[in-house]
Amino acid sequence: MGLVARHAEAAGIPTLCMTSARDITRAVNPPRAAFLDFPLGHTTGKPHEPDLQRRILVEALSSFETMTAPGSVKELPFRWSEDEEWKAKAFAEGDERTPRHDTPQYQDEEDRRRAEEGGSPSCPVCRT
């Protein structure tokens, strides 16, 4: 996503990258980043905690007004858990990725049926 940020910023659009992988983000070096030290798959918060999600975004988005140097990474003041045990198993050995199917992978069969029937009532113009 850092590459997208650099491209948009070069076209004149200010960007902020959220990240939970600080080393990868530092390497790609986007203009502005906010680092949330949470397990991957939770870049903007914990599920069903809207107040926490809001506080995370307020802290992160404030960077647009406070950062002055390209390549800045703000450390957001939130912890996933007291003991941080998740970090020990944050990266399982082996290849846990799903096989690379080349057909659409729906969350459920109802989604497949709706897509194949042609369009969602909530979004008739943007099927893909």
Added chain:
Amino acid sequence: MGPVDYIPRIRDNYARLGYKAYNWVVNPDIAPWAPLPKPLSQCRLGLAASGGIYVTGQVAFHYKDDASLREIPTDVDTKDLRATHFAYDLSDARTDPNVVFPIDALRRLVREGFLGGLASRFHTFMGGIYSSRRVTGDLAPRLTARFLEDGVDAVLLVPV
């Protein structure tokens, strides 16, 4: 405990699996910079996220080099959002897509006056595009063109 270092962990893991070493993108230059033109409370914000979010009724992402985009109307009902991805644990994103696509918090921040407004659509795709050339030469220009079309003052980018 400090942050997890993913690059050495992934490098070691690939070596153990006998995979070719991944070429991480490293940009040692000074990043481009466009200052925010006005206070956030007057800005229209865009959002792009790579967690594989789509609206039920849309064609879902596939898992083999899929760099296609989905438009998510900003007034979408959150319960119509779905998540699909080959590379991260989807269990939380599927019960609350806000963990990788913060649409409810952004709408709330507009109501509270913290943000001026939102683009009429957000953009999603499935990350894990391993070719940086493909991202720089194809995906990033398509997204930038959409941001310009959307007339946003700033963009929030959310990877997984």
